Amino acid sequence: MIDYNQKVNPAIAAVPPSGIRKFFDIVSEMPEAISLGVGEPDFVTPWNIRDAAIQSLEDGLTQYTSNWGRVQLRHLIAQYMHTRFTVRYDPKQEILVTVGASEGIDLALRALVCPGEEVLVPEPSYVSYAPGVIFAGGTPVPVQTTFKEEFRLSPAALRAAITPRTKALILPYPNNPTGAMMRRQDLEALADVLRDTGVMVISDEIYAELTYGGHTHICFASLPGMWERTITLNGFSKSFAMTGWRMGYACGPKDVLALMCKIHQYTIMCAPMQGQIAAEKALSQGLESDFAEVRAMMASYDRRRRLMVDAFTRMGLQCFEPLGAFYVFPSIQKTGLSSQAFCERLLRAEQVACVPGDAFGACGEGHIRCCYATALEKLQEALRRIERFLGTL
Amino acid sequence: MFNTLEMQIIDILTEDARISPPQIAIMTGSDEDTVREAIRHLEESRVLVKYAAVINWERTDREWVQAVIEVRVQPQRDRGFEAIAARIYQFEEVKSLYLMSGAYDLMVMVEAPTLKQLASFVSSKLSTLESVTGTATHFMLKTYKYGGVVFTGEHSDKRLVVSP
Numbered sequence: 167m168i169d170y171n172q173k174v175n176p177a178i179a180a181v182p183p184s185g186i187r188k189f190f191d192i193v194s195e196m197p198e199a200i201s202l203g204v205g206e207p208d209f210v211t212p213w214n215i216r217d218a219a220i221q222s223l224e225d226g227l228t229q230y231t232s233n234w235g236r237v238q239l240r241h242l243i244a245q246y247m248h249t250r251f252t253v254r255y256d257p258k259q260e261i262l263v264t265v266g267a268s269e270g271i272d273l274a275l276r277a278l279v280c281p282g283e284e285v286l287v288p289e290p291s292y293v294s295y296a297p298g299v300i301f302a303g304g305t306p307v308p309v310q311t312t313f314k315e316e317f318r319l320s321p322a323a324l325r326a327a328i329t330p331r332t333k334a335l336i337l338p339y340p341n342n343p344t345g346a347m348m349r350r351q352d353l354e355a356l357a358d359v360l361r362d363t364g365v366m367v368i369s370d371e372i373y374a375e376l377t378y379g380g381h382t383h384i385c386f387a388s389l390p391g392m393w394e395r396t397i398t399l400n401g402f403s404k405s406f407a408m409t410g411w412r413m414g415y416a417c418g419p420k421d422v423l424a425l426m427c428k429i430h431q432y433t434i435m436c437a438p439m440q441g442q443i444a445a446e447k448a449l450s451q452g453l454e455s456d457f458a459e460v461r462a463m464m465a466s467y468d469r470r471r472r473l474m475v476d477a478f479t480r481m482g483l484q485c486f487e488p489l490g491a492f493y494v495f496p497s498i499q500k501t502g503l504s505s506q507a508f509c510e511r512l513l514r515a516e517q518v519a520c521v522p523g524d525a526f527g528a529c530g531e532g533h534i535r536c537c538y539a540t541a542l543e544k545l546q547e548a549l550r551r552i553e554r555f556l557g558t559l
Numbered sequence: 560m561f562n563t564l565e566m567q568i569i570d571i572l573t574e575d576a577r578i579s580p581p582q583i584a585i586m587t588g589s590d591e592d593t594v595r596e597a598i599r600h601l602e603e604s605r606v607l608v609k610y611a612a613v614i615n616w617e618r619t620d621r622e623w624v625q626a627v628i629e630v631r632v633q634p635q636r637d638r639g640f641e642a643i644a645a646r647i648y649q650f651e652e653v654k655s656l657y658l659m660s661g662a663y664d665l666m667v668m669v670e671a672p673t674l675k676q677l678a679s680f681v682s683s684k685l686s687t688l689e690s691v692t693g694t695a696t697h698f699m700l701k702t703y704k705y706g707g708v709v710f711t712g713e714h715s716d717k718r719l720v721v722s723p
Binding site: 189208 | 567
């Protein structure tokens with residue numbers, strides 16, 4: 167008998183499974199439940215994007231591509247980043263096409279972090295950052311953000327977290343799960359803190375297109391002096407409803423990107439051909455139409471966002487106005503329940519699934535993540551049920 | 560001209576006509592009175608014409624016959640197709656009527672309780688109109704999609720129920 171505990175890497179074994187896993191298992195047994203627990207758009211990829219991929223199959227485009235990704239796609243990404251966010255990247259050596267932005271996170275961490283170095287992870291945030299840092303041999307250092315500051319990373323919290331061992335900061339805005347976004351002045355304040363340090367920035371901007379209330383996303387690399395220290399991660403999943411295609415990209419200084427591409431080349435080889443062709447279509451038609459389809463999806467999200475915030479506020483669950491992504495993150499503290507207990511009881515009593523806030527870091531406790539990328543009538547029914555549930559507490 | 564709010568209201572009501580003015584006000588960040596005024600303007604302008612449900616009749620017990628009839632007509636001097644169109648849309652069997660480009664002039668969508676009644680409508684009411692020079696009737700066999708809604712099969716959410 168092999169004792170596998172003696173065989174596997176204890177550092178990996180020690181990483182806890184994602185906090186949403188348990189929830190997934192319970193909800194999966196309830197087919198009638200309304201799920202506000204998803205993390206992806208409720209739109210299907212626009213037809214002409216899908217059609218471009220179908221056409222590529224008919225044309226026999228079934229080969230490997232360049233490790234960096236198709237040159238046409240990298241040129242379009244460069245054009246997109248400049249048009250939308252005023253940052254310039256050389257498509258030849260500063261843009262790498264990845265398998266989702268998730269791969270980009272992993273590559274950036276592995277290319278930058280040495281054993282024992284610290285990576286600052288603002289929380290609440292996406293579940294993969296801290297495990298990614300551990301897999302890269304580093305030490306994740308959570309940096310708390312607060313409801314009071316609308317879950318934006320404050321310069322004071324950042325300054326306090328930096329030590330001589332700090333290698334990088336992960337900047338996860340617009341934020342999953344809180345919906346927080348950083349305005350220009352918020353980012354400039356962080357840039358002021360970082361300017362005199364050697365800290366690199368891994369800026370996960372996957373929700374860059376999903377901002378509301380007249381606010382547009384500011385790419386961190388566009389701030390003076392920040393380009394040189396920033397790896398910008400983005401992708402097609404959220405803005406173009408292309409989650410299952412697994413298409414992302416990383417942009418940054420060529421010396422870092424070369425290392426990221428080296429890991430990518432030896433582990434992945436290249437992102438899938440069909441996904442790249444679909445992504446080219448998404449960007450080329452987006453650039454031609456001023457992203458009309460993205461704006462139509464945004465208009466629809468925005469209405470649902472307002473409805474959710476209003477409903478939670480009326481129920482007495484404090485909820486700041488999220489200005490990005492497609493989540494609201496109301497506080498359930500007044501119920502006296504932990505976020506895990508709240509979500510589990512809500513699910514069993516009313517068959518509505520939300521994600522406990524502590525799945526996204528300890529400071530997410532006392533909150534629940536509700537995704538509003540779901541059909542309007544389902545949202546309304548879910549809100550009615552949540553209200554009824556609150557009445558029973 | 561219709562303003563941004565009015566266009567947003569059209570979008571919202573197209574998706575679900577039951578959404579109330581207070582809800583629309585929340586969704587658009589406007590106040591309720593402004594929304595009510597915009598809806599009144601849209602109704603008076605005959606942009607918002609009717610608030611109706613989309614019904615999949617095939618799932619009910621109702622036996623009904625639907626057909627699309629291509630109609631060729633002789634346009635009238637000065638009035639073009641307007642007079643004959645007005646004559647045709649008066650019939651209660653006619654549910655929709657379009658002026659078409661191409662091989663025929665008017666497309667008439669009709670409904671009747673039985674095949675016999677529908678045939679009778681074509682032969683005794685429609686074909687006998689003076690300007691009608693020819694008709695071709697196509698019976699509808701099955702509705703796959705109507706009003707932007709897919710009727711066939713289960714149109715379920717294909718996403719994982721919980722994802723990070």
